[in-house]
Amino acid sequence: MAWVVIIVIAKALKLEKYGFELKAYSLVYKNKGVNDVLIKVLGRTKRGIKVFADVSVIAGFIMMGFAFYFLLNNVSNYFVAQSNFSELTVLIPGVTLTSAPAITYFLLSIPIVLVMHEGAHGIVAALEKIKIKTGGFAVFIALFAGFVEPDEEEFDKAKRISKLRVIGAGATSNVLFAIVFGAILLTNPVFGMVLESIPLFGDVILNTFYELSQGVLILSIIENSGAEQAGLLANDIITTINDVPIRGPADFPVLHPGETASVSILRDGQALEKTLQVMASPDDPERGLIGIMRDNSIPYKPVMNFIDWTNVDFNISMFLLWLWMISFFIGIINMLPLPILDGGKFIHTIIDKKISDKSVNIVMWGIYAFTFALFGLNIALSYLKSGWFTI
Template identity: 30%
Template structure:
């Protein structure tokens, strides 16, 4: 049975179970609503819970004010990114960055990525919706409910403000509420990235212009995993070790290692740095799975940049989870401010239009901005399809 057949069967089985549960009266009374391929779980009477955070009113007010400016910057970045990317597709195709919707089991298929995604999304949504809720309560806007939902395989979290009170609020108040979610996601991404900043692998995510402030020049290959029990793993090498020489020849980067032609079934000396201690091991090569005429050492790795501050190296699973948490949170923070329905950026832009644009022109400006944002967003998806077709992440 192929992947997509298993996916369809699992999908239908999951939703069949959810539908049966949704018909049970105890779950209905607790706020569970189920429709075909859609469910939402609502918690009512949430105002008192979020009011507890208002004892830090000065902090909430300060962060909300910063969020207004951050929201404008994020909106500008989202529009610039999509516009610049389309121009690159037209005039410099090699620099075009593919844009793909993150849809679990469809565009996101790798088991580890799915684990990181489903572990990250609840944290991102909780932070995002808590920020909306706390600022809404600061502005005196009541909350009708809060909860989570699932449409097919797309997860959503929400707080539901009183619609009449939200519409009656001043534009500045609505802007503060709407910007809070994305701003909180940027804060989350920044804090998580700060935990990773001196981890060796994180150097690869840093712009080359910034990297020297935190890391030295490349000095080896950081072992991230093994694909064979032969080779280096058989002589005691571990994930986190740094390979820096073979037969006395320096290996300063992954490119150096890939360019090196090793004989098959030959014993070579390999320089390894383990926890700062240098040692030499002797290992017998075996045929490279991708090129039987070349010898292999059985490792996956990345170029190693020594951090200026030595910190304990995280387990790879923890590093990978935190990296994807920061990445997904930053993506949500930035592109949620695109001025396009149903993103928060649309409400932010509409509040600005209401405040600064004459009423006679407001509808025209609003539809023009939405249309332009839709063209940018759809244009990037179409350009990606034309360049690469359907390709999972």
């Protein structure tokens, strides 16, 4: 419905006169003056852009490796340690993004990230003397894209290293922004919840920059519940449930009514083990509860506290968190070797003209097939674990 309204308004305003291309399924804006703007910007920042362009080549390999590591490790976790498996979904407004706040944060973040990404492609192209014919953005009903369109002839004639610099610049700008912005967000306790899901270095950052809670505090016990019968008390601290470490409320595992759960607690500094019967939730008979009222506070206390987030509106914190998250993951995922992503162009540029065109096509489609299967498997396993989920 929103898309129909957008198209009707665009037609009524005759946006075609201002560089827009309108179709039933898409709205595309192209601007031919982008190259002039990029050259002016380059004139003031040429030395820094040169360093950034070189870093982008190295970063391209690192980001691609990290993306593959994450996806492969995540599949392994599903079969070996399912509690560590991270659910993946494609963010599509109205389909997988359904709550009004999530859609709002996404719509506010994505233009900033796309401008940064495509601007980096363009400014490095200007550095390498590759003309940008047009730049702009596109909306395909509920999917968003930004683009800069280089002169194909100039791009094809450019040196291999120049092409790699241009291709790697977009994702590198997103990840570098996320690193710098993340240093600021390390003062926000909400940021710790996101770091939990990042493999390889998420736990390292958490342990370095946050004081972690011992577990979740029990505020009160529900009468006639499994928790009461097992002897749990208010002010006990739950540290594990069924051997799943509990740092905060989000770590509580899915339980089913009637099953038996093992609970580890701290009581006055003493570790105790309890076994209890899981009860059915009064609101949802299929959801299991251990029978407590818990402290739902965020379990992370920042070590660096030069910004006091307690006085900042929660919606602002969430928007900044989404901006960081989208910038980081768009940068990383964009370096996967798929036809529509920068990673595919990156690999193609590396092997092009080193082997025959036929061999290049065979290799590229083999890589595309493997990457698509791996990415699709992560999404499929996410639905097997948690069903159809939305944000």
